[in-house]
Amino acid sequence: xxxxxxxxxxxxxxxxxxxxxxxxxxxxxxxxxxxxxxxxxxxxxxxxxxxxxxxxxxxxxxxxxxxxxxxxxxxxxxxxxxxxxxxxxxxxxxxxxxxxxxxxxxxxxxxxxxxxxxxxxxxxxxxxxxxxxxxxxxxxxxxxxxxxxxxxxxxxxxxxxxxxxxxxxxxxxxxxxxxxxxxxxxxxxxxxxxxxxxxxxxxxxxxxxxxxxxxxxxxxxxxxxxxxxxxxxxxxxxxxxxxxxxxxxxxxxxxxxxxxxxxxxxxxxxxxxxxxxxxxxxxxxxxxxxxxxxxxxxxxxxxxxxxxxxxxxxxxxxxxxxxxxxxxxxxxxxxxxxxxxxxxxxxxxxxxxxxxxxxxxxxxxxxxxxxxxxxxxxxxxxxxxxxxxxxxxxxxxxxxxxxxxxxxxxxxxxxxxxxxxxxxxxxxxxxxxxxxxxxxxxxxxxxxxxxxxxxxxxxxxxxxxxxxxxxxxxxxxxxxxxxxxxxxxxxxxxxxxxxxxxxxxxxxxxxxxxxxxxxxxxxxxxxxxxxxxxxxxxxxxxxxxxxxxxxxxxxxxxxxxxxxxxxxxxxxxxxxxxxxxxxxxxxxxxxxxxxxxxxxxxxxxxxxxxxxxxxxxxxxxxxxxxxxxxxxxxxxxxxxxxxxxxxxxxxxxxxxxxxxxxxxxxxxxxxxxxxxxxxxxxxxxxxxxxxxxxxxxxxxxxxxxxxxxxxxxxxxxxxxxxxxxxxxxxxxxxxxxxxxxxxxxxxxxxxxxxxxxxxxxxxxxxxxxxxxxxxxxxxxxxxxxxxxxxxxxxxxxxxxxxxxxxxxxxxxxxxxxxxxxxxxx
Numbered sequence: 001x002x003x004x005x006x007x008x009x010x011x012x013x014x015x016x017x018x019x020x021x022x023x024x025x026x027x028x029x030x031x032x033x034x035x036x037x038x039x040x041x042x043x044x045x046x047x048x049x050x051x052x053x054x055x056x057x058x059x060x061x062x063x064x065x066x067x068x069x070x071x072x073x074x075x076x077x078x079x080x081x082x083x084x085x086x087x088x089x090x091x092x093x094x095x096x097x098x099x100x101x102x103x104x105x106x107x108x109x110x111x112x113x114x115x116x117x118x119x120x121x122x123x124x125x126x127x128x129x130x131x132x133x134x135x136x137x138x139x140x141x142x143x144x145x146x147x148x149x150x151x152x153x154x155x156x157x158x159x160x161x162x163x164x165x166x167x168x169x170x171x172x173x174x175x176x177x178x179x180x181x182x183x184x185x186x187x188x189x190x191x192x193x194x195x196x197x198x199x200x201x202x203x204x205x206x207x208x209x210x211x212x213x214x215x216x217x218x219x220x221x222x223x224x225x226x227x228x229x230x231x232x233x234x235x236x237x238x239x240x241x242x243x244x245x246x247x248x249x250x251x252x253x254x255x256x257x258x259x260x261x262x263x264x265x266x267x268x269x270x271x272x273x274x275x276x277x278x279x280x281x282x283x284x285x286x287x288x289x290x291x292x293x294x295x296x297x298x299x300x301x302x303x304x305x306x307x308x309x310x311x312x313x314x315x316x317x318x319x320x321x322x323x324x325x326x327x328x329x330x331x332x333x334x335x336x337x338x339x340x341x342x343x344x345x346x347x348x349x350x351x352x353x354x355x356x357x358x359x360x361x362x363x364x365x366x367x368x369x370x371x372x373x374x375x376x377x378x379x380x381x382x383x384x385x386x387x388x389x390x391x392x393x394x395x396x397x398x399x400x401x402x403x404x405x406x407x408x409x410x411x412x413x414x415x416x417x418x419x420x421x422x423x424x425x426x427x428x429x430x431x432x433x434x435x436x437x438x439x440x441x442x443x444x445x446x447x448x449x450x451x452x453x454x455x456x457x458x459x460x461x462x463x464x465x466x467x468x469x470x471x472x473x474x475x476x477x478x479x480x481x482x483x484x485x486x487x488x489x490x491x492x493x494x495x496x497x498x499x500x501x502x503x504x505x506x507x508x509x510x511x512x513x514x515x516x517x518x519x520x521x522x523x524x525x526x527x528x529x530x531x532x533x534x535x536x537x538x539x540x541x542x543x544x545x546x547x548x549x550x551x552x553x554x555x556x557x558x559x560x561x562x563x564x565x566x567x568x569x570x571x572x573x574x575x576x577x578x579x580x581x582x583x584x585x586x587x588x589x590x591x592x593x594x595x596x597x598x599x600x601x602x603x604x605x606x607x608x609x610x611x612x613x614x615x616x617x618x619x620x621x622x623x624x625x626x627x628x629x630x631x632x633x634x635x636x637x638x639x640x641x642x643x644x645x646x647x648x649x650x651x652x653x654x655x656x657x658x659x660x661x662x663x664x665x666x667x668x669x670x671x672x673x674x675x676x677x678x679x680x681x682x683x684x685x686x687x688x689x690x691x692x693x694x695x696x697x698x699x700x701x702x703x704x705x706x707x708x709x710x711x712x713x714x715x716x717x718x719x720x721x722x723x724x725x726x727x728x729x730x731x732x733x734x735x736x737x738x739x740x741x742x743x744x745x746x747x748x749x750x751x752x753x754x755x756x757x758x759x760x761x762x763x764x765x766x767x768x769x770x771x772x773x774x775x776x777x778x779x780x781x782x783x784x785x786x787x788x789x790x791x792x793x794x795x796x797x798x799x800x801x802x803x804x805x806x807x808x809x810x811x812x813x814x815x816x817x818x819x820x821x822x823x824x825x
């Protein structure tokens with residue numbers, strides 16, 4: 001009954017977290033992980049890390065959790081990218097762990113039913129578990145904990161302790177082997193799971209074989225009866241050794257590469273600092289379990305300042321921890337010596353096994369870890385803490401029977417308080433905004449949380465606020481390379497932006513984002529050779545970096561190196577076949593190349609993968625407008641506007657309405673945008689087109705001149721001003737603006753618009769009776785688009801006027817052939 005009650009309470013504790021989104025690490029480990037989405041074959045799961053990179057890759061995080069990834073893959077197969085079902089599985093798993101822990105306390109550790117129930121309830125409602133349960137990637141901890149408990153139960157219950165036998169014996173070898181398999185599976189869910197095997201070994205030695213061990217210690221020799229124990233220990237040790245050997249092999253003999261900001265204490269060159277900081281961090285982990293008021297999704301640099309001298313008052317906390325640990329150890333040693341018979345497990349020793357021993361992989365004692373504190377790593381250790389607190393409360397009730405009602409009332413109040421904190425913390429994990437805002441509020445000295453919050457503000461378009469947060473992150477930690485890099489991406493001042501990119505590379509020479517962004521900025525400034533070299537370096541560092549592949553691909557396209565561009569985009573799609581942005585960028589490349597219909601297809605693929613990708617919808621509508629499929633364009637733009645009335649979507653809809661002849665609706669949309677943003681030069685240009693079409697050519701000219709005053713190299717404004725001046729028969733002036741637009745367009749690589757400019761250039765020259773120059777422009781047009789019938793017709797007309805009837809006939813016949821082909825199709 002206790003197990004059912006704690007299971008229900010565990011579900012209730014996390015039920016309000018079911019509707020949270022994919023957040024933080026979930027995006028990379030689940031949403032964009034080809035091992036989860038099924039784009040990689042299943043066997044790859046056993047070769048790749050938690051994030052989908054090959055374990056042998058030098059950029060791999062080296063976190064090997066294939067069973068957790070397989071559980072995500074099954075989740076994805078059943079429910080797709082719907083986070084609700086991922087959350088549901090996590091909550092069910094947490095409820096199972098809670099129920100199994102309650103059963104273990106009563107039937108394996110032989111605690112009283114009341115103590116077992118209380119331990120289970122504390123574990124069910126503790127808010128420190130929110131990151132492991134409501135944070136989807138925390139499933140690694142929860143799955144590992146479940147298998148940890150199964151391994152321990154099977155191992156412990158399989159040992160037969162007889163009254164007159166000093167050493168316990170295995171009842172069933174198959175069950176012993178199954179328990180070992182559970183331990184191996186626990187490790188394949190999360191590395192920390194391997195600690196269940198040492199836990200079982202020590203439980204075997206100091207609890208189940210206590211009588212025999214005391215005899216051996218007293219007699220100072222091994223008795224024959226200890227042989228089964230020695231065999232068990234040798235087998236388990238050999239398995240642990242093989243697992244560690246396998247782990248080293250799968251990592252290609254490389255440890256993960258962390259940065260100073262991840263774990264400053266471990267990077268300190270001073271032994272004193274490390275020796276003082278590590279114990280204080282351990283104390284802080286215990287403090288979080290005792291008083292879970294300050295919880296955060298990311299504890300990195302600045303979260304807990306280093307303890308650098310013995311005079312730091314925080315050393316008192318470490319000293320207190322040492323004293324309490326020593327007292328517990330002395331009490332257990334005393335208890336161990338007093339009785340030489342096997343009896344029910346000592347709670348202090350169980351706490352040591354479940355809390356301290358299981359925490360060792362996260363303690364920095366064996367190897368460097370990539371965090372200061374990670375609340376999720378306390379999931380398994382918290383089992384021992386909950387047992388200790390429950391046992392302590394039960395002892396108080398036994399000792400102070402007169403006050404038992406008061407103690408029970410206080411305990412219930414504590415449980416309700418913890419439950420309320422868990423519900424509150426679940427809400428923090430509801431969205432990216434709530435999570436990142438909470439981080440800034442809880443750990444204001446943590447540069448990483450300011451960096452993440454700045455990323456959120458940048459994505460929402462709050463650029464000034466984002467700049468402030470990036471600068472704050474840099475002030476808190478000047479060597480935060482990613483803050484420098486991301487700040488550079490949103491600064492309008494090119495010189496300052498380049499400084500921050502270069503600063504990021506000075507801090508971290510292989511920072512791929514900084515290489516990509518610096519290369520992109522320098523490419524725009526005309527430094528093409530350096531830019532391409534930087535991007536090639538980024539691709540060399542990580543051949544799987546999709547952003548580097550796409551950026552280098554766009555550079556190749558602008559340099560008219562189409563084959564190289566095609567190859568790079570194909571690689572990007574192969575790397576991330578479920579990543580919407582890859583298809584969008586490939587669509588942009590095809591658009592640039594002039595393959596409009598195919599571009600539209602890839603834009604549509606992009607927003608089919610990401611229903612919130614409004615930019616891809618707008619670009620698809622742009623392509624549909626160019627090929628005359630106006631009703632489809634309107635339909636897509638209506639869908640984009642449901643996501644938000646962005647100026648880009650409204651602007652494109654205004655252009656489509658203009659092309660459909662719905663001039664009044666077009667004017668209304670442009671005026672709506674300009675009402676909110678009167679300095680939007682793109683919209684001003686489009687508004688001028690509508691005004692000119694309504695007959696007010698002079699007003700259109702004034703608007704366009706205003707645009708060019710604000711932005712002298714606005715290609716579209718230059719192009720359309722040439723059209724307006726042509727309508728006013730001012731062809732010579734028109735040619736000046738149009739030639740400037742052509743020069744800019746030739747550098748952009750957009751051939752689709754360039755052919756129209758060449759065609760209009762020819763028209764102006766034809767109207768000025770400069771036929772030879774007009775011929776050159778029309779020939780440039782058909783070189784870009786051999787099926788441009790209007791250009792072919794004008795070429796025929798000019799040759800007709802010049803008396804070259806043979807050439808004229810050839811162009812006229814080509815026009816007839818193209819039009820007949822179009823009719824047949």
